[in-house]
Amino acid sequence: DAGVIQSPRHEVTEMGQEVTLRCKPISGHDYLFWYRQTMMRGLELLIYFNNNVPIDDSGMPEDRFSAKMPNASFSTLKIQPSEPRDSAVYFCASSLQGQNTEAFFGQGTRLTVV
Amino acid sequence: QKEVEQDPGPLSVPEGAIVSLNCTYSNSAFQYFMWYRQYSRKGPELLMYTYSSGNKEDGRFTAQVDKSSKYISLFIRDSQPSDSATYLCAMGSYSGAGSYQLTFGKGTKLSVIP
Numbered sequence A: 001d002a003g004v005i006q007s008p009r010h011e012v013t014e015m016g017q018e019v020t021l022r023c024k025p026i027s028g029h030d031y032l033f034w035y036r037q038t039m040m041r042g043l044e045l046l047i048y049f050n051n052n053v054p055i056d057d058s059g060m061p062e063d064r065f066s067a068k069m070p071n072a073s074f075s076t077l078k079i080q081p082s083e084p085r086d087s088a089v090y091f092c093a094s095s096l097q098g099q100n101t102e103a104f105f106g107q108g109t110r111l112t113v114v
Numbered sequence B: 001q002k003e004v005e006q007d008p009g010p011l012s013v014p015e016g017a018i019v020s021l022n023c024t025y026s027n028s029a030f031q032y033f034m035w036y037r038q039y040s041r042k043g044p045e046l047l048m049y050t051y052s053s054g055n056k057e058d059g060r061f062t063a064q065v066d067k068s069s070k071y072i073s074l075f076i077r078d079s080q081p082s083d084s085a086t087y088l089c090a091m092g093s094y095s096g097a098g099s100y101q102l103t104f105g106k107g108t109k110l111s112v113i114p
Helices: none
Strands: A005-007 A010-013 A019-024 A031-038 A042-050 A053-056 A065-071 A074-079 A088-095 A109-113 B004-006 B011-014 B019-025 B032-038 B045-050 B054-058 B061-066 B071-076 B085-093 B101-104 B108-113
Touching: A005 A088, A010 A019, A019 A088, A019 A109, A031 A074, A042 A065, A042 A074, A042 B101, A053 A065, A074 A088, B004 B085, B011 B019, B019 B085, B019 B108, B032 B061, B045 B054, B045 B061, B071 B085
Parallel strands: A010 A109, B011 B108
Antiparallel strands: A005 A019, A019 A074, A031 A042, A031 A088, A042 A053, A065 A074, A088 A109, B004 B019, B019 B071, B032 B045, B032 B085, B054 B061, B061 B071, B085 B101, B085 B108
């Protein structure tokens, strides 16, 4: 398996534009997570899905953020409209269901909003 | 008080030194403890995990957990330049199918100088 695949690797957009980040989890994994990483706040959990169902989105900062998982092999994180303070590295991760299982991270999408 | 506290460093040591990385936490419900390593411009990858108080050793790495003091450590013996990375502690609890909680520290940036 190629691991968790994220696209794009880098995204530069203007303030006010819509941004869509994509993730393909590892086949067979039950959980999918979206994280945001900044120097100031570290790695923050935004939302996670279990078997394609959103379980906890309390980490989503604002209504401008939305995430979907239409099937077991694909998820999107959308920001509309984007703002400069959304600039960060966004990671997708997946894991098997069960206690203490390892979360495998993608390479991340580095988002810059100018 | 944040749930997980980790000194961000940076920490710079000479090759061959013993490195000690530490985290403290406030949530008594945490059941398992992990250390992730993150190389520059990469996603975090699991290095070690443990459930119980005490030590767990894997090669040059030792993870130590003291639940009574709410304190965890990662020791690296005979440090190598290839160990230069950011190390993130993570801890979580599991309360049944579908649930998930994993909280990360902000990470400590380590540089091992040849």
